Amino acid sequence: MTGSSGAPAAGSPAGATLDKAADENFPVAPFFLPRDWRDDLMAVYGFARLVDDIGDGDLAPGGADARLLGVSPERADGDRLALLDAFEADLHRVFDSTPRHPLLRALQPTVHRRGLTPEPFLGLIEANRQDQLVTRYETYDDLLAYCEFSANPVGRLVLAITGTATPERIRRSDAVCTGLQIVEHLQDVAEDLRQGRIYLPAEDMKQFHVQESDLAAPTAGASVRALVAFEAERALGLLNEGTPLVGSVHGRLKLLLAGFVAGGKAAVTAIAAVSYDVLPGPPKPTKLRLLREVGATLRGEG
DSSP, rough: OOOTTSSSOOOOOHHHHGGGGGSSSSSSSSSOOHHHHHHHHHHHHHHHHHHHHHHHHHHOOOSSHHHHTTTHHHHHOOOOOHHHHHHHHHHHHHSSOOOOHHHHHHHHHHHHHHHHSSHHHHHHHHEEEEEHHHHOOOSHHHHHHHHHHHHHHHHHHHHHHTTOOHHHHHHHHHHHHHHHHHHHHTHHHHHHTTTTTOOHHHHHHHTTTOOHHHHTSSSOOHHHHHHHHHHHHHHHHHHHHTHHHHSSHHHHHHHHHHHOOOOOHHHHHHHHHTTOOOOOOOOOOOHHHHHHHHHHHHHHHO
């Protein structure tokens, strides 16, 4: 069901997916952006949120999403790969026919208006498919390869929607998005472990003498804290590498991108503020810290 604007109706499963935007680490489509940008960013968010919910087994109860995609809810309960395959098939309909799922129907005008290609969307699906098959990463390079699918397509879509994509901006955007993904992994070590996943590279865990059982403790010991500090410094390096992206654009897009970069840097500061003990729960930056980081990034001091 969709509303008169073509967006999924409030109260529907698709509308509930979009409502999750309020809980994200950064504003998905802030008020200061032009209306058409906000609409397109929310359409892309709906896709990204739904594919992540499929991958995490976090769909709305009742099986509505599965039925929309042509998969029986009984099968979908134990076969996330089948749901992802059906979702990918529906994505292709965005480009050549009429999709089944309302969130993909809402995405179709954005795709046509902005001339978007399937590749970034397919990357996000592939990342969630990989999450079903790969639960450990041996090296940092392995993790970076995962982020190429799980994170970088989002920044590329933002640049495409705003008509600002260049090879250099894409390179900077990839650094920011990968940095943000690594920070999120650090915030969510305990939650990811409950899902059976570890995004801390095994070679780094070995270097810092961290066992998987150490990550299941209620609080982090010295070795885990040292490992998290090491990975946080890596993430900060990526965010710093990508920060010149902000200065390469103008107007309201500059403020949006500054918010992304600042959100990552403020999260690193929040992790450091708890002495890198991320196991009790995700350390979150204060609004004041975030605003200070936005200001520093806009001034070119970030």
